[in-house]
Amino acid sequence: MTLYGYWRSTASWRVRLGLTIKGVPFDTVPIHLGQGAQLEGGFQAVNPQGFVPALTLDDGTTLTQSLAILEWLEETHPEPALLPADPIARAQVRAVAEVIACDVHPVQNLKVLKMLRALGQDQDGIDAWAARIIEDGLEACDALIAGQEGPFCFGDKVTMADVLLVPQLSNARRFGAELRWPRILEIEAACAELPAFKAAAPEAQPDFVP
Amino acid sequence: MTLYGYWRSTASWRVRLGLTIKGVPFDTVPIHLGQGAQLEGGFQAVNPQGFVPALTLDDGTTLTQSLAILEWLEETHPEPALLPADPIARAQVRAVAEVIACDVHPVQNLKVLKMLRALGQDQDGIDAWAARIIEDGLEACDALIAGQEGPFCFGDKVTMADVLLVPQLSNARRFGAELRWPRILEIEAACAELPAFKAAAPEAQPDFVP
Structure with missing residues (x-):
């Protein structure tokens, strides 16, 4: 899977953390927010909202919104858990x-x-x-x-x-x-x-x- | 359970919707945001952040943040589901x-x-x-x-x-x-x-x- 992110974006950082904690391998594509790369055609095709992070899965589906991605990660890669059981x-x-x-x-x-x-x-x-x-x-x-x-x-x-x-x-x-x-x-x-x-x-x- | 909310708060409205869709009975305590009731002592004891909604369960636990409450509701009252299975x-x-x-x-x-x-x-x-x-x-x-x-x-x-x-x-x-x-x-x-x-x-x- 491919994570579109930016080093200083804290929302990207959350998803990097989730993937890394769970040991899920991923490629990184940097989107330079300071230079407006999020508004350019290439990334707009990935996430029309122009926000990072966006996570493109191996089947081509792109997930957006960092909490939604973390919840997906928790459901598909349960260990180590990032939410308690109760x-x-x-x-x-x-x-x-x-x-x-x-x-x-x-x-x-x-x-x-x-x-x-x-x-x-x-x-x-x-x-x-x-x-x-x-x-x-x-x-x-x-x-x-x-x-x-x-x-x-x-x-x-x-x-x-x-x-x-x-x-x-x-x-x-x-x-x-x-x-x-x-x-x-x-x-x-x-x-x-x-x-x-x-x-x-x-x-x-x-x-x-x- | 008791929902602290405000008629015009859209975050309270979300939780009312979740409870109502799932048929969970609840009492309502209005917190008049326009008059600053969220900053007064009584409600501060319920939710120190002073935000509505807050949902106090029958065991006295108070849950805050509308999405966290909706996810709790989905986990404890699964039908009708507000999230698909996949x-x-x-x-x-x-x-x-x-x-x-x-x-x-x-x-x-x-x-x-x-x-x-x-x-x-x-x-x-x-x-x-x-x-x-x-x-x-x-x-x-x-x-x-x-x-x-x-x-x-x-x-x-x-x-x-x-x-x-x-x-x-x-x-x-x-x-x-x-x-x-x-x-x-x-x-x-x-x-x-x-x-x-x-x-x-x-x-x-x-x-x-x-």
Whole structure:
């Protein structure tokens, strides 16, 4: 299968993590978002929405939307599981994932920041917008994992919550968000020790620009 | 179980639809978002993020995030199914749901529109922002369901895609978005005929304000 992504896209990073954790081999096709490659004909034929990630399966089907791809991956490659077995526990993991995927990331992605710039916001204004959205989301995540054992969001197994949380922290730093949640930083550090998180990190990607 | 929601919140509407379609009885507690009730102590104890919907189960557990709640509902009350059986088909349904839940709704919700107002945008500017986001999302949904049979997004059974799409169309009209996709309007009309969609509609809720 082929993953169309971009080293700095946190949504692509989530899918890279899912594939890597589950040991599913994939090819990478970088789509340079900063240069507008997502709007060009070639990638538009893959994903008309022009968003990464898109995952083209061996039968030619293209899947889009990072959470839908991760759920597909969980159903077709169940081990190691990224969701616990109990339905309520699954809902709690998915809630953290969706705080990031719904309430945070889409409100600070490249498209929205460009719209803010078109409304006259300067870089400071844009950074402040993104930082506020990210801080509110991390505050919510911290509350949702309160009382859970570590080292990961939900105990001693990596879940979809960690897969969503870790890439978002990179954006948090990029936009100068305050990282005032020790538990979240401990989770990030625990994940950083794992080979799959090392392999899926932006700096390990072929299109990475320091 | 108890659903904390608001008649005009499309995320609450999704969960009402899921519960109603599956015939799960629930009590409703209205949280008046326009009056800031989501930020008051009582509801903050239920959901610290201050967002609706929140679903409190009979054992006292509160679930948040509409997609996580719908997935929990699908796992615990499988019939009638809101996802098809085939993993690729499930991913395609979820992708439409997530265009709405991730790329559209959070970028035009009350919080973001208040942030735009604080940046000096007037009502016309706010409406134009919301309409553009909604139109881009509906364009993506229309592409994702192209070639599928009707009357619903994916054939003759209501799925999570319809459950997410229909409430968003209400917001589309509210913000003056152009509704230029005949297939999407046909889906909305087909859903409107169903008793569950009638019962879950905003105007059928106890806190509805005309």
